[in-house]
Amino acid sequence: MEDPKELIARVRDQNDKGAIARLISIVERPVTNESRDLDEWLAQQAESGFVIGLTGAPGSGKSTLVDRLISQIRASDSSVAVVAVDPSSPFSGGAILGDRVRMQSHTQDPGVYIRSLATRGHLGGLTVAVPRVVRLLEALAFPWVLIETVGVGQVEIEITGEADATVVVINPGWGDSIQANKAGLMEIADIFVINKADRAGVRDTRRDLENMLELGAHDHRPPILETVATSGEGVEMLFEQLTDLRDGLISSGELAKRRAARRLAEFDRLVSATLRSAVESVTERNDLRDRVREGSLTPSKAAAELVALIKLSIDDKEGV
Ligand SMILES: Nc1nc2c(ncn2[C@@H]2O[C@H](COP(=O)(O)OP(=O)(O)OP(=O)(O)O)[C@@H](O)[C@H]2O)c(=O)[nH]1
Ligand SMILES: [Mg+2]
Structure with a gap:
């Protein structure tokens, strides 16, 4: 096993993506000595990043949206890391491979790091590994970290809970918002995105969502945005809202509270x-x-x- 300190230096000095991958495989195994050493280092780093979880039904357009968000973030001169998580897959491949293809335009960009994580037999599985990987990426100086989870089961919601903020992606059409409600997404959403807004039924879906939010006990009613991820429409607005959300969570002290609860x-x-x-x-x-x-x-x-x-x-x- 390589020395974590050397790997960190290679990331810092040479922007070595291979070294990031090695460091990830170390933090994924929380009880090894290398991982504990790395924890010590992590504990000394500022928590200066903002971590966004994107969740929603399979095929709702999360990866396409992430691809567009990467462009927005890069245009603002920040770097970004993406973690694509598939709890149902025992190996990297399938849907996640599809994600890689979708975000391919960014893989040569030194300011973008994309990694997929699938279930492996590690201690505690993904619910233990993901927050550690995210913390590492943040410490390696990525100011934005996006987590895309595939599907909306219990594990996905738990993983999304590891983000600083959650974007719930739904599509227009009868029943989509009801499904989101059933899956428990109403409570965790900071922002709703109706993606595929080029399709019919956007107004009905927005009304359904508003009705359901009316019933819930939200301190802040989450904004509902419309996007067409394939064309990029609405994504600039989404990025603006995410930036505002981040600034608001920091200034109200809510971000610090969320992070303390997560520790x-x-x-x-x-x-x-x-x-x-x-x-x-x-x-x-x-x-x-x-x-x-x-x-x-x-x-x-x-x-x-x-x-x-x-x-x-x-x-x-x-x-x-
Ligand atoms: N019409 C339309 N199609 C879209 C839009 N956004 C995404 N799609 C298409 O929807 C399909 C699924 O998109 P993905 O981005 O892979 O969706 P996903 O939510 O990441 O899917 P999983 O990772 O499998 O859960 C692709 O064929 C996209 O081209 C949109 O705004 N409008
Ligand atoms: Mg995807």
Whole structure:
């Protein structure tokens, strides 16, 4: 494994995208020594970026929109990193490969870094990996980080919760906003985008959305924007709104609050993931489960024994 410090220097001095990829594969594995070293460095870096999650039904136009947003951000002379996340895919490919093609015009641009993350057998999976990767990208001096999640399941919503702000993308047409509501997207949206506004039904969809927002308890009613991602129409406005949102969250202190809550959530997730993996590795090495299954040991005694065994294995490691 390469020294994280050297990799960071290569990113800083030579804008080496390969070094970014290596650093990502280190932070993805939170309990290794290299990753802990990197954490120390990360903790010293300013949290100066703004992280936007884009979520919405498959095919709603998120990647096309991200591609256009990249252009807007680059035109403002900032650099941008994009993380495309597909929790349903066990490997990078398929839909994510499609995203790469969609954002291809930017891959040669030194101010743009695009990375896809798919489910791998890492500790805690994507819900642990994504926030760490995002924090790394921010620390590597990307002032904007965009996270695109494919689909609107529970995991996607959890991942979106790792962003500073969330854009929910829906399309015109009957039922789309109702689906978004069912999926729990009304509560997490900072901005709604009706993309594919070149299609019929935009007004109805806007009215549906407004009605649903009326019922919810929002301190700030999220703005509803219309875009045609394929032509770029409305994207400049979206970028303006995102910039205003960022400035507002900073000046009200809300951004700091959201980030503090996320640090705690990361801690909680790491604790459960670490404990779960300790439970698994201890369970593998004895017959507690078998004895519970046959009824020769009560579940509560087995649980107590398991905890004692985990404690022993931790003491062992500390003694080394
Ligand atoms: N008519 C129209 N088509 C659009 C618009 N935006 C995107 N599309 C098309 O919709 C299709 C899906 O776009 P993507 O950007 O891949 O959508 P996505 O939400 O990233 O899809 P997944 O990542 O698979 O969930 C593509 O064929 C786009 O060209 C739009 O504003 N109008
Ligand atoms: Mg996509």
